Amino acid sequence: MCAAEKDTAKFLEKPIEGRLSHRLVSMEQRFDELEGLIGDPDQQADGNKFQEILREHGSLSPMVQLHRQYISSLAELFEAREIIDSDDDPELKELAESELDDLEQSVKLKARAIRLAILDQQVEGGDDCIFEIRAGTGGDEAALFASDVFKMYSLYAEKMRWKIEVLTESETALGGYKEITFSVKGRGAFERLCFESGGHRVQRVPTTEAQGRIHTSAITVAVMQEAQAEEIHIEESDLRIDTFCASGPGGQSVNKTSSAVRITHIPTGVVVSMQDEKSQHRNRDKAMRLLKTRLKEAQDRKQQQEEDALRRSLIGSGDRSDRIRTYNFPQNRITDHRINCTLYNLDRFIGGEIDDLLDQLEAHDREERVQGL
Numbered sequence: 001m002c003a004a005e006k007d008t009a010k011f012l013e014k015p016i017e018g019r020l021s022h023r024l025v026s027m028e029q030r031f032d033e034l035e036g037l038i039g040d041p042d043q044q045a046d047g048n049k050f051q052e053i054l055r056e057h058g059s060l061s062p063m064v065q066l067h068r069q070y071i072s073s074l075a076e077l078f079e080a081r082e083i084i085d086s087d088d089d090p091e092l093k094e095l096a097e098s099e100l101d102d103l104e105q106s107v108k109l110k111a112r113a114i115r116l117a118i119l120d121q122q123v124e125g126g127d128d129c130i131f132e133i134r135a136g137t138g139g140d141e142a143a144l145f146a147s148d149v150f151k152m153y154s155l156y157a158e159k160m161r162w163k164i165e166v167l168t169e170s171e172t173a174l175g176g177y178k179e180i181t182f183s184v185k186g187r188g189a190f191e192r193l194c195f196e197s198g199g200h201r202v203q204r205v206p207t208t209e210a211q212g213r214i215h216t217s218a219i220t221v222a223v224m225q226e227a228q229a230e231e232i233h234i235e236e237s238d239l240r241i242d243t244f245c246a247s248g249p250g251g252q253s254v255n256k257t258s259s260a261v262r263i264t265h266i267p268t269g270v271v272v273s274m275q276d277e278k279s280q281h282r283n284r285d286k287a288m289r290l291l292k293t294r295l296k297e298a299q300d301r302k303q304q305q306e307e308d309a310l311r312r313s314l315i316g317s318g319d320r321s322d323r324i325r326t327y328n329f330p331q332n333r334i335t336d337h338r339i340n341c342t343l344y345n346l347d348r349f350i351g352g353e354i355d356d357l358l359d360q361l362e363a364h365d366r367e368e369r370v371q372g373l
Contacts, residue, residue, distance in 0.1 A: 016070065016111050024067045024114070031057065031064045048233045066117055070110040077103040128226040129190035130167070130293045134179040136199070138217025141206040143176025145327075146219045148350060149200060150180055153193070155352025162186030167286050168276050174208075181290065183226060190225045195361040197223045198324030205330070214330060218323075225300065227292035232299075234292065240264040243280060263287045270294050339364045 034057040037043045044050050083096040135142035157164050163185040170178040201218045242262040260275030261283040274287040326335045334349050335342045341360050
């Protein structure tokens with residue numbers, strides 16, 4: 001058993017006390033508060049707010065039920081011990097002694113169930129996510145690598161039977177991408193791919209390099225959980241919507257009409273543009289999806305900073321400038337710098353076989369949460 005596995009085993013066997021106990025009690029209090037709000041006609045009248053209350057109540061319910069079962073078993077154990085410590089009723093004392101082992105085991109199992117539930121908590125929210133891949137240092141070679149990475153995720157999504165939808169793209173003359181934004185729809189997509197956010201560096205001989213020299217280029221990848229319709233409420237008065245003629249690749253057939261859309265969220269300054277569709281209405285719908293997702297990302301990032309020990313999201317800071325991974329083509333090597341993991345299967349990895357590394361990232365995330373708790 002490795003050190004990380006020993007830490008996890010010790011964590012599971014610990015009694016529920018200290019910070020974790022306080023956290024569970026606070027969760028119970030919030031759950032009771034939400035139950036009161038669910039029965040409040042004033043809360044029911046506000047559809048969006050009421051949906052948020054129901055969603056939070058549903059997310060807390062499984063852990064609250066486990067905690068209540070644990071408290072009930074703990075109370076039975078304490079009662080049995082009190083009877084054993086007293087000399088008032090020999091028969092009752094004998095009965096309590098005969099049940100003591102089972103009661104202690106019951107408490108231990110329920111404490112373990114709570115800790116396993118904490119470690120196995122799924123990412124809150126929906127399964128779908130939105131990727132933004134942008135070419136960084138390296139010019140055309142960075143754009144070509146952005147295209148390769150997009151294909152890598154597309155092949156993996158195909159293997160997982162997830163659906164890819166390109167929202168917006170900016171191609172280069174050589175077939176690369178200055179940037180591409182796409183959604184991944186399917187069960188567990190965000191939970192599986194959330195570790196991909198960060199800077200991806202590539203070392204290889206570009207196709208445009210006549211002298212065979214190795215170049216280093218970089219791209220950034222951002223993975224955002226797609227906002228569900230009821231999650232982010234945006235007032236129309238907070239939006240500035242501009243329309244303009246589409247231009248560039250994909251826009252030639254629509255550049256005589258103002259089909260492209262730019263939406264600015266005035267309170268935050270977040271701006272999204274969409275021009276890939278010929279219909280202004282479809283461009284607006286896509287832009288609103290992306291805007292809500294970016295606002296949700298900012299909201300989730302703030303919450304993550306406040307509750308860092310829970311580590312519900314990305315490994316590392318999640319800063320897009322962080323270099324998380326290096327792809328070295330001459331050595332067929334891929335290195336993930338967050339977990340100091342090096343694999344020599346880059347040819348298969350870039351072809352969509354990324355499960356091995358994702359498994360190790362998930363395991364590392366679990367270990368970090370053990371330490372945090």
